[in-house]
Amino acid sequence: DGGITQSPKYLFRKEGQNVTLSCEQNLNHDAMYWYRQDPGQGLRLIYYSQIVNDFQKGDIAEGYSVSREKKESFPLTVTSAQKNPTAFYLCASSGTSKFTEAFFGQGTRLTVV
């Protein structure tokens, strides 16, 4: 089945640690995105990538980093510089014709302990 797979589903981070969230898609989509979701707020864009080896900052990129070495994969690293990382993280992908229909993964809930 085609889709987007995020792992892990739950992640716990200690203060000062970097953690990496995985996102893999087999939809042959060129564009991939990372969003953060907090209670009572709309989704906010962290980073997006339109092609391999290229990515752009979104609205809230500080404290995060990404890579796009393969078309299928777009991992997100939450660094120790991110002051409030506890949130629900969603990965999405779409075609590159403007913003065509987007498909989302099941999310990763990150909690700082």
Place this chain on the structure above:
Amino acid sequence: KQEVTQIPAALSVPEGENLVLNCSFTDSAIYNLQWFRQDPGKGLTSLLLIQSSQREQTSGRLNASLDKSSGRSTLYIAASQPGDSATYLCAVSGGYQKVTFGTGTKLQVIP
């Protein structure tokens, strides 16, 4: 800056009722609008995508309309079922980095 508003924030209806969810946006220069469903603790499931040149899209019991000039979209759910209980989000797109999501309407359908 694009702003997307969904009213009401929460809605509770008896099973079988037809209902309408509302989405309004401030900038009419959009490429498309997408409606999503989100179950608790889960990702977003795409329901309907309406291109800016279209007026409506239908999928089963769902019908979404778009009035770009007035900055409004509605999602109509016919004959609601308990399985429709979820949060419904709309998102408007003005480009890759210009997708703006609403905060959603939490729907509860009571058996």
